[in-house]
Amino acid sequence: MTQREEELARVLSGPEFATIRPDDLSVRDYSLLTLRRARLLNGAGFAANSLWLGRGDSDRFPEFLRTMGWIGAYDLSLLNVLVSHQIAGDALLSHAGAEQLGSWAAEIDSMERMYCFAGSELLAGSDLKQVRTVATYDPRDRTLVLDTPRPADSKVWTGNSLHSGDVAMVLSRLVVGGRDEGHHWLRVPLRADGRVLPGVRIGRAEPKGGVTANQTGVLTFSGHRLPLSALMNRWASIDEEGRYSSPLPRHRRFEECLATFTHERLFPSVGAAYAQLLACAITTRFAAVKQTFGRPLLGHEHYRMRLTAAVGRSLGARHAMAALSGIAVARSAQGAPARDQVLHALISCGKSGSTGDARTTLAETRELCGGLGYHDANQIAPLLHDYEIAVTFGGDNTVLGYQATRFALRHRADFDKVLDEAAAGATRLDAARVLRAVCYALLDRVERDGAGEASAQWSRAVHQMLALGHWAREAANPLSERLLGQYAAACVLEHALTGLRAGILDQDALLGFEAARHEAAGASLDADALLRELAVPEGLISAPIAHPDFAERHAAVAHAGSGQPAHP
Structure with a gap:
């Protein structure tokens, strides 16, 4: 957790942000409150177009992306207000002439006009x-x-x-x-x-x-x-x-107009990744306290298997986003990121993987918290409700898969180099070798048969490959290694049919990956160690179920304003 992320967490737990969705506000007033919050964050320097890659210090971009992720975990509406303004601003900043920039660039960065x-x-x-x-x-x-x-x-x-x-x-x-x-x-x-x-x-x-x-x-x-x-x-x-007149042929004008979407797709992706982390942290804290059948939920093997699968997806998404931000910074030194079709395809794959996994992870963690997970105050249900649409906006995930495979085939040598580097970071994992071969096989199928189901499968496999490569380089303790191994095995099992069809896997290998996944998933789990791995800022956790006295807190919320005492 960087100092800047800690500062953001303090702001998001401050008085202006204390209640995410105040009950007494109409939708319109909640919208206007969210707009005020967006301007406050912009004025404090947490979110502005000047932080976009190619507009400022590139070394600051990964931290900016993480900041936007935590804002999205706090409230997707707030992230979207900022992103709607910023992508519109980028369309002007990317396509305006010098005189136009002089007239309007300042009002974009200051959010003086929305x-x-x-x-x-x-x-x-x-x-x-x-x-x-x-x-x-x-x-x-x-x-x-x-x-x-x-x-x-x-x-x-x-x-x-x-x-x-x-x-x-x-x-x-x-x-x-x-x-x-x-x-x-x-x-x-x-x-x-x-x-x-x-x-x-x-x-x-x-x-x-x-x-x-x-x-x-x-x-x-x-x-x-x-x-x-x-x-x-x-x-x-x-x-x-x-x-x-234009120096560009007609077809290039359309491609140039779409350049701003390269950045835009990072924001729902990182928001979805960090929303998963928040949901897993809330669930872990609840499961360490909530008693069932004489012991905490974490004491039950099947519960741990489900929770650690969700944790693996959330950590995988965070590592994929970190990998993408690093790749984007490195490639931006070679040319404008908005015109880099390889980067565009990689980011599209990350968007598909992260937002798709969020829909699964948020539903799973909601269920793992039982009925209390469905309560608005406990944060997970609102996240699930909001992030379901993330698979569609910023480019429908299925359509992005079609486009990403087209760009990857157009620049295959360059694209393969990026994935080979990711695989090289995870050489100790047999699953990484298998997943890399799956990426090859799926792209070959798209080249042979055209875009379709294989495009969607390939985009997810690329997301997972980026996650494995970055995570394997960063894993620094036994719990991280165990979660990595479980996630890696789950990725291979997701693509089992492709692996069998292409001769990458046989039945014995598949059974071996399933045994490894099962063993890692069911092992005992220390809640504090898992929370350190998730590294969610305390200031973002407001759910009553995330506290040891959750029952008392929930009862107090239930009886607030009823005119009756909580304990008659």
């Missing part, structure tokens, strides 16, 4: 190549006229927009002189002095299934006139004669 990211549309969904929002150049007054052709082309899931968004970064087609010039980013004011501007309609993308305090809107434009300066002009311009 930015919204408007990429997805109702009909196009994750297929951003099909967006139909259109900006048409009007030569009469040299303006752009922004329109939503059909209701189905409205921008959807636009975070920060519903109540307070000032500016949206809109992914739009650009039409000049009757010619569609493809995808471009536009800076689009939504409000002035708190009032929605003419030509802009903001509807509700709510109620949602979770992440309730990230106020999401549906944006529809009708003849919304913009100055020409709204067009991001680092690589696109319209001259005095109304002629469009």
Whole structure:
């Protein structure tokens, strides 16, 4: 735990953050409270676009990513408010010309104005190549006229927009002189002095299934006139004669517009990883105290097997995120990270693995805490509710698998080098050798048969390979080694059919991995040692069940405000 992470934990346990979701607040007021919290964290230097890779000191990026992870463990709504602003800000910072940067960069980093990211549309969904929002150049007054052709082309899931968004970064087609010039980013004011501007309609993308305090809107434009300066002009311009020019061919303009997503996908990934760590820490503390059949829950072998499987996934996700941040820093020295397709594919795999595992881990830890795990005050159920959507936003995990395999095949030698280095860090693990071979076999299948089921399996195997390589280098005590071995065996067993089909494994080898997993999972467990391994800041743990007097705390919460004593 770094000093900066300890400072963040103190802030998140302070008076402004004491209750994550106050019961007496409406959803709107909770959203506005979350916005105030986001600005407080931004003002304290914990989260800002200047900390993104390529914009500041690269050595600070891993700590920034960990910080964002703990914010996501505290409340995914808070993380999403920050991320919605930052990815919109990055779209401007990455595509604006010098004069535009001079006008707007400062308000992004200070959060003086709240930015919204408007990429997805109702009909196009994750297929951003099909967006139909259109900006048409009007030569009469040299303006752009922004329109939503059909209701189905409205921008959807636009975070920060519903109540307070000032500016949206809109992914739009650009039409000049009757010619569609493809995808471009536009800076689009939504409000002035708190009032929605003419030509802009903001509807509700709510109620949602979770992440309730990230106020999401549906944006529809009708003849919304913009100055020409709204067009991001680092690589696109319209001259005095109304002629469009760009140094990029049309297909490259689309790829350039998507560059900002490389960073964006790290944030739900690291939030999902750290939410798992928090849930496992709460469960461990509860299981050390809660008595059943004459002994603590941790005293039962099957309970330990289930808990340590969840712990393994959460630690694996943390190590995969650490590996990815290290790779990103190293590769950024060679070129712009947003244009690095290998890095983009690796981050997509990490997103798929971490968010997919979070859905499993949070459900398992909720169940391991029994009915009390379902209580909102005990933190796990809200995390489970919120993080279920993480497999979809930031790029649907299945679609990301298709894209990542395409990039990996396009740059296979470079990609194989990264995975070989990960495997080299875990040479003492037979499972790492097997998993590396599984990655090869799955990518070969994609190359032969096309994207599909194997793409999703491959992206998970890559996530697991990165986790094993980093974890094996960092494991510093017997408990860490044991959890690593259990996680490694579980990864191999997940890909057993691929291993058998490719001749990587036989029945005896599989039975050996299952025996190793079972032995490690069922061994006795020291709660304090496990909590040290999870390393969750104390300030993030507010669940009553995470304390020895959880029953008294829960009873006090139950009777608060009832007018009746807790102990009549």
